[in-house]
Amino acid sequence: MVSIKDIARRAGVSISTVSYALNGNPKVTEETSKRILAVAKELNYVPNAAARTLKKRETRIIGAFLTTFEGAFYGKLLQGMKEEMNKRGYDLVICSGTQSHRMLPEGILDGAIILDRLFSDEELLLHANRGHKLVVLDRELKHDNIVQVLLDNKAGATFAMEYLIRNGHQKLYAVTGPEGSFDSEQRLGAARQTVERGGPLITYKEIPGNFDKASGEAAALRIISEYDGPVGVFCLNDEMAIGMYQALRGTPYRVGEHIHVVGFDHIDITDYVQPRMATIDYSERRWGAVAAEQLIKLVEGDSSAQHERIYVGLVEGESVGPASAGM
Template sequence: MVSIRDIAKKAGVSMTSVSYALNNNPKISKKTTEHIKQVAAELNYRPNAAARTLKARKTKKVGVFIKENKGIFFGDILAGIIETSAEAGFDTVVCTGENATDSLADGSVDGGIIMDDLITYDEMMQLADAGKKMVVLDRLFYHKNVRQVLLDNQRGATQMIEHLLTFPSAKTYIVTGNQDNFDSQERLKAIQKVIQHSPPPHSVQILTGEFELDGGLEAAELIMKEWTGEPVNVFALSDSTAVGMQRLFQEHGFVIGDQIRLAGFDNNLLSQYVTPPLTTVDYSTRSWGNEAATVLMALMTQKEAHHSLIPTTLMKRASTNND
């Protein structure tokens, strides 16, 4: 099926321009409009049902744009979005894949909640400039048609590193997520700020991992190799990373909470049921989804809509104190 993205690529214009041309919007020149329509005809483009009826009515659908729909994390956020959207009379559509944002551009959905870092800044700007209403959960983005509903990463990371630095230790290791991950970047910024303003000496090493169960295994191997016999702190910026590391540490005979004080971030189910339970940063993923949908509804109905921060709370458990 030919999309407006395909037309834009062949015509050498933006998706916004294609949308304008197909809807006879005077914001672009007659020459450009004719060129785009010619390309559309050559590609045998046929607008979908939502696009054909967009002028007559709204679709009453919200698009949730995610890179991967897997795990409890996305499931709980999605549940919150569905719940709040349904209360407002909107259906929720999960949009994934390379051309996912076409559903926003062509009017298949009325607004979007963005959790896909593969959607670029330029793509977001084109959609926003075309009047598409969006809420972002994974980046900073400032536009009159976009609002941010972000996790308070900096508060959570600040509380955790301050907690860990109260313990005497030979070294503190920080295990991040992918370098392009927004949440990981924000958590690391907060940690670095605390360390810079804390009394020395602090021996801190930053290791790169992934927000997956096996995403910190290389870091764990390095930590065990460098261990001198004195307790060390390990702050993995995701519970999944921390739980995978905890298993490897224990397989090699290390005592969690004593020799290695281990902490994560997310308070997912795994963190509560490992032994010892994982010290972590708690927040409600369902409430995050609720808030994202609430803000989008306000934005789409021209009501007052503000940026929002989802609160975080430090959860102290036995993995950082084995007394």
């Protein structure tokens, strides 16, 4: 690989003069600068990005760390991040897997947005202690170098359960997310509290899920096996709710009549299933944009960086009244 030493040797100048010319420093005359740049072009010189980063102590690259890319949820979230970063002169790199975690301590990134259960709280606090700037979307951490931009999971789960109770359901299920998921734990806690407030006549069960269609299908089969009358089901995300719709298709049990489903995330497909699905709505794009905005404020030392909460609302479904117990 061609280095600035090679350019200096060919141009007959010092290494520092080459460095000044390549960086546009006015210490070098226009004539000398043109000669050096011509030699650099002739030798196909490519600047060493790592060395430049070390000198400037910035890359203008932000990392988004995700546990997975699967499902319909991530596209708009990442697009919101990208749009906000590009407006402010930053680029986005998407990272997944434990090996990618080394990008933080190696200084490849100016900061990171975390939606990755593979990061432990201790690991993130260690990075923050070393001066790395972080925005977390999936946990609550207190540190001067960490900002939380969190979805209002508790409000959303409360809306979902109250909606089912308000429409006459006394037998309720919740299909959970993966173990250790912050969103699942927040939603599940609020669902339990809402059921407790609903009174002693309500029965409530939880079915383990994994935020994917397959676990929604499995939950539907269990509900069918236990069916003795109309039920309300809160799937803690839309992917599982769609899986439940698919599993019930072709059975005697109809969504919106025997089994009433509420999801969470309002992914695009929920507007097209029949009957229309009830779901908890928010803007994934805005969530990503706010996360990017707050992180760049942290990176640039803007004292207005602050914790943010992304608010949610209920989109009602069709045929929400419970069917009679007999079929």
